[in-house]
Amino acid sequence: MRNTLVVMAMTGWLALVGQPLLSAQTQTPTKGKPLEIDFIDVEGGQSTLIVSPSGESMLVDAGWPGFNGRDADRIAAAAKKAGLTRIDYMVVTHYHTDHVGGVPAIAAKLPIGTFVDHGETVEHDQQGDALYRAYLQVRDKGKHLQVKPGDTIPIKGLDVRVVAAAGEHLTTPLPLGGQPNPLCASFPARDPDPSENARSVGIVVTLGAFRFVDLGDLTWNKEHDLFCPNNVIGPVDLYLTTHHGLNQSNAPVAVHAMRPRVAVMNNGAKKGGSPEAWQTVHDSPGLLDLWQVHYAVAGGADHNVGESSSRTWTRPRRLASPSPHNATAASR
Numbered sequence: 001m002r003n004t005l006v007v008m009a010m011t012g013w014l015a016l017v018g019q020p021l022l023s024a025q026t027q028t029p030t031k032g033k034p035l036e037i038d039f040i041d042v043e044g045g046q047s048t049l050i051v052s053p054s055g056e057s058m059l060v061d062a063g064w065p066g067f068n069g070r071d072a073d074r075i076a077a078a079a080k081k082a083g084l085t086r087i088d089y090m091v092v093t094h095y096h097t098d099h100v101g102g103v104p105a106i107a108a109k110l111p112i113g114t115f116v117d118h119g120e121t122v123e124h125d126q127q128g129d130a131l132y133r134a135y136l137q138v139r140d141k142g143k144h145l146q147v148k149p150g151d152t153i154p155i156k157g158l159d160v161r162v163v164a165a166a167g168e169h170l171t172t173p174l175p176l177g178g179q180p181n182p183l184c185a186s187f188p189a190r191d192p193d194p195s196e197n198a199r200s201v202g203i204v205v206t207l208g209a210f211r212f213v214d215l216g217d218l219t220w221n222k223e224h225d226l227f228c229p230n231n232v233i234g235p236v237d238l239y240l241t242t243h244h245g246l247n248q249s250n251a252p253v254a255v256h257a258m259r260p261r262v263a264v265m266n267n268g269a270k271k272g273g274s275p276e277a278w279q280t281v282h283d284s285p286g287l288l289d290l291w292q293v294h295y296a297v298a299g300g301a302d303h304n305v306g307e308s309s310s311r312t313w314t315r316p317r318r319l320a321s322p323s324p325h326n327a328t329a330a331s332r
């Protein structure tokens with residue numbers, strides 16, 4: 001059974017209310033609907049539903065296929081709760097099973113307006129080709145927007161800027177970005193990543209003074225390229241941990257440069273939530289709160305947020321304890 005909570009980010013601070021989803025809402029500077037961001041538990045995959053104050057919606061990734069439609073059911077439930085009858089923009093960060101695999105199933109449940117992606121897959125093994133073909137079959141029924149860094153995803157009421165795509169990255173700073181990044185000097189490079197992860201579409205969503213960043217599964221060296229020599233993104237309020245909180249990503253050169261106020265770790269019980277990455281996020285300067293979608297088995301007591309906090313500078317929470325169901329799904 002999933003334990004779930006809602007986070008309400010109101011004027012930069014968080015409060016808990018009991019609801020069947022992990023959501024963030026902002027208060028807009030003017031009266032009207034808030035921006036709503038729902039972090040849907042897809043058991044170590046990824047899916048985030050963003051509902052603009054305008055009422056338009058954007059789903060970033062769609063979780064896994066299979067499991068009797070589990071992830072599509074959860075996404076559809078979140079959409080229904082948000083009052084949606086369609087998805088206006090379906091953003092596919094990259095073509096891995098835990099992100100694009102669930103797209104056909106959610107497309108069978110809800111009409112999708114525009115499919116947004118980085119272009120062709122670079123993975124042509126049997127599974128990679130099958131995933132991409134299945135995605136193209138549903139993409140062909142809607143509009144298609146292939147994005148590159150610097151592009152805007154034109155959801156009404158929000159500023160959504162693409163900062164990474166197809167292995168390329170933004171070079172012209174966003175407003176609030178452009179500062180030299182002193183962490184670049186001590187960055188330890190790793191072997192190049194030829195996979196789809198490194199080609200993830202990364203976005204920054206801005207509403208007024210509120211900024212949310214989702215970099216998909218962008219990996220270590222690409223994080224460096226995006227944030228060095230200058231921090232083109234600048235500070236953010238809300239950070240979805242890159243790549244499920246795995247230590248193949250979440251380089252300090254990126255996380256600490258963004259100085260997120262709140263981080264959500266989209267880990268499964270046995271996927272993501274690496275101790276090294278957890279510590280990087282936990283130690284990020286200015287962090288007020290860290291949330292995990294699951295207890296990370298690999299992290300143990302020292303590298304998971306507690307059910308309650310004794311710290312004064314952060315109020316960590318976690319959403320769900322490991323269960324056989326979670327462990328089975330997330331380990332695939």
Ligand SMILES: [Zn+2]
Nearest residue numbers: 046096098217
């Ligand atoms: Zn992933």
